[in-house]
Amino acid sequence: MLKTVKQVMLAGSMLAVAMTAASADDIVVGSAAGITGPIAELVAPIVAGRELAAKHVNEQGGLLDGDTLVLAHADSQCDPTAGVDAGNKLVNIEQSVAIIGASCSGATNGMVQSVTIPAGVMSISDSATAPSITELDDNDLVFRVAASDAYQGVALAQLAINAGYTKLAMTFSNDDYNAGIASVFEQAFKDLGGEITGSQMHEPEKQSYRSELSTLSGGGAEGLALFAYYGSSGITIVRNSLENGLFGKFLAADGMFDTSVIEQIGADALRGNIMITQAASDDANVSYQAYAAAYGPAYESQGYAASAPYAAHGYDAAFLVALAIEKAGSTDRAAMSAALREVASGPGTVIRPGEWAKAKAAIAAGEDINYEGAVGNNDFDANGDVTGMFSVNTVGDGEGYTTDLIR
Amino acid sequence: MEQLYGYFLYSLSLLTFGGIYAILCLGLNIQWGFTGLFNAGVAGFFAIGAYVSAILTAPESPRHLGGYDLPIPVGVFIAMVVCVPVAWAIGRVCIRLRSDYLAIATLGIAEIIRLVFKNELWATNGARGVSFVPKPFEAWDSPWDQIAMALVVLVIVALLYIAIELARTSPWGRLMAAIREDEPAALAAGKNVERFRLEAFVIGAVVMALGGAMMAHYIKFVDPKMAEPLKATFLVWVMLIAGGSGNNKGAILGAMLLWFIWSITETIAPIIIPDSFAHVVYPFHLVASWFLPEAWMATPIAPDPVTGLDSWDSKAPFLRVFLIGLALQIVLQKFSSGILPEQRLQSLADTDDASARAARSSPS
Amino acid sequence: MSVLELTDITGGYGETEILHSVSMRVDEKEIVVIIGPNGAGKSTAMKAVFGLLNLTAGTVRLNDKDITHLAPEQVVRKGVCYVPQVGNVFPNLSVEENLEMGAYVRTDDFGPRIQEMYELFPDLRTKRSEAAGALSGGQRQMVAMAKALMLDPKILLLDEPTAGLSPKYRGEIFRVVRDINSIGVAILMVEQNAKQALNIADRGYILVDGQNRMDDTGPALLSNPEVGEMFLGGGTDKAA
């Protein structure tokens, strides 16, 4: 028993060390992400995006009086329980000024409802897209830079019609993200006069989807609308379809947007056969390029591509939080959300990814600023959502994606 | 000061989570610790409790069944009641299975229950979950809302503890212990063993449903991920075994301690992996990189040249999971019957054992 | 000279002490029988030889060498074979495979030994490729003994070899035990059928409540009135 007491005390003293880790000159922003768990491969590049923004801030003069922006990471595991636990730690132990995340809609739902809204801490998610987050009674504390599924689903449906599809089969992974966007797409595509020949939910992480695809292919569809994370089931479905000649054409949303799709399937098989939507910016070429030029060299060696799903969102979310702190001029949690709205929307000096020094100078000079992010203009609506523009990504002549903005 | 206040609030959340897990552990203790039923389907009853109470109390939504707007205690109570027939039916068909078969059967049934909640969109909104679940005292000002929530959970734990302790020393509990120790003897004594075990199974399941309902109200959200076996079944087992199965204090201690470790290691992990670790590994990696193609290593171990980020930082969460596994192994090896081992009922050890021995050896 | 000697054995399973300072010995080519009431620790004493017990005191010596703390497989290598009361064959292995397992520690060619066993137990030759679990109780007992004899042991331990068998097979088993003994194998057996066992025994031990009560030659015990009252008359006495 004495031994146990000693062990507990040891753990306690380690905790004390942990709690004093942040020094006085650090400004802590919480970063909740599903680092372990079912979409770990998806989350790693997003967290890298957040880190990149923090690095830009710290290299170009830091926050306020040269303070360092420190991201405190907590693992929300893509699970509401873990999300609440992560939120609690970030809000109470780390004393985060604001929180970025969480990754999955479920974890975000739990975290914001149970922790951050009651505590009055602003949160800004970079990848939670579920429509239910829009409806939260959040005292203007919950934001997201990822467009709600409600927007992207419609954009993809419009794209499909424009590309001449009238009959599509549809399959979606049964998780919080893909089930949401699929239902929006289905409705929008029907409203636009299209026909869904068959719609099937599938369980992620299975080894083969040949039987589901064979059933779906029976209805004479011209292509497959595929809503899945590339890692959980997306690549397997594309491969099963192509190998067996079940479907040759695919429409997908940003859960599929990753270079590993091309790496694993091969550009030749996909050329002209796949369209993937992704949130994009008005001035896609300028802002996104600025971000990508910094992200690529920093993380490609770790196997993360700048175009990885939501990596750019991660960057924007972290950068926006930094701007909000700078604008508010303090680390007062209550001032964050108003400041965020000010820096995110025009009018004002346009700030692009990487331009922290410029932004800091402008704020110091009392100018209004308008952050035009890597993934969009980030003008938040009343619910804290962004409408977002979308790009369509196809496999062109080269070995990578060719990106065009949807107008 | 603010920092101290933060610790205080965090400790409330530790207590609340730990308390909810303690409820689950006590439920499992009734089944395993006292009756010897290897139920690996805690998640199933957890899910029933969480979903039923959430749907009954959440405001109306077009996405799922609901709009009943019942008060929280009523929702929780009905959730427990709903669990009775389900647990009874499962127990009825499974209870006579040998221990590990029972475990695998209940594990499978819990997965089927989870799949039902995940696939029946009309009722549960599927993978997108049930939002806006009310939380007790949420209208109160901080920190009173959180204090009240923690207290409610702890009071439930205390009441359960008392009730189970009373039951354990009652004739019913003594009989249960006798059945676990020596089923043939109990059978020979004319007891309806299967009925008693079924009763214990159902009571344990109802307690688990209570735990699930409390979790739903605390998180204010339910989705099928919460009922995955890793967290809702295995973690509870680990807590009970580490704490000491058969001992209610052990069950509570195990839940609190393990949740504490589970939660706090995240804050500690980056500290116990010193930054210099990467520099220790770096030379080896450098030498290896002269011989090996880069492709086989996922991540360079060296600090990233551009960001200066120590890429081991990004590995801390995985190391944390590793440490949890290791801590579990150490607890198992140091305390093989749990930190607080079972206290055998003294009278039982004296009299019942002797009669059990006699009953066993008489027909020769 | 004694083949096997147990001196002041004290111990049991886990914390429970079952044997209290039990001593006994088996000399070369002897048949020794242990009898006693239920729960007296007869089988437990046998298991002590095999290191299957938690011993707190006492020694087990084989040919004057201490084997108290050897693992079961090492005891087997020293030439002691043991036939438990129940579960004494591998039910899903064929008869021949059971015999092969009996010879597991042998590294030489044991083919001839298998043939010898078929001669000792002719019934088994016809059943050689059948699963042992499918045989009758008496045949199983023979497989178990043949399996134990595969090593050509110095001493064979038999735990209630006739329990649950019909009278016909019971006699058969006692005959086989004598046959085995006659080829030079010492035998230590626990028996419920005290009368028949003492009939073939050179010596016998009576254990009660985990303690030595009495020991003498077989015939002497058979004619002892106290023993007759306790075990040879009307069934078993319940040690109340």
Added chain:
Amino acid sequence: MIDLLNFHIIPGLVLGSIYALGAIGVSLVFGILRFANFAHGDTMTLGTYITYTFIHLTPLYGIVALPLALLIAVPAAMIATGLIVLIIDRLFYRPFRNSPVIIVVIASFGMMLMIRSSIEMIWGPQLKAMITGIQPPWFFFDTIRVLPKHVAILIAALVLMGIIHYLLSHTKIGKAMRAMADSPDLARVTGIDTERVVKATWMIGTALAVAAGVFLALDGQMKPLMGFSVLLAVFASAILGGIGRPYGAMAGGLVIGVAEELSTYPWIGDGPLLSPGYKAGVSFAIMVAMLIWRPNGLFKGKVF
């Protein structure tokens, strides 16, 4: 009707043979060490990643084609993974040989977390592919289409099962394994070196797990959770065949694999019989039903 063969039965057999290889390992460990090894799925993953490393570590991949590289790398990975598992057994399972089953089960659960997080630390969480690109199927009689890799997997699985059969029925160690599965106590007093049998069990079970993992990676993709995601189906296969019975496990795996795929065939009308969301539930339902009605597995009586 040909769709039934092409898209349900053949993929079902491939999946089933993967389950079967995993289930043999689970079954052997259960039979001889008497516990349900929750770390078995992650052992599959570990073996796959080690195979991957061996392929890329050596100049194999560049010089010889993938099939040949696999022929060299897989056996090497089987040995390497087997040795790791032996160390794990020595450190984390052996102390509990005489403890209640539940303790070892919980230990294997801890091991599952440790193996998985080690994989994530060493290789990272990113997806990897054993095989890239699209493989065109072979056609037979113009209608039956089979992927070359599926043919390879099925043949390799059959060969492995043949080897296992030979091991168990014709070698001394194999017979000793069966003996110990029958009755561990009797095996000890018969003089069987039980620790050696345990080591053989781990090596054989792990070797099959590595093969199963590599096949899984060939047919799908490599990620740290790949093994865990089939673990319950593997358990179901082991149960279906009667746990502790390797031959049953082989049959059980095939039945579960095919049943999962058939459950989504449009038997009635145009839609799948069962929503594919419930596909994973099929194996559990079969497993529970078997436990309740035929707890000794499909093949009553004969164990081996």
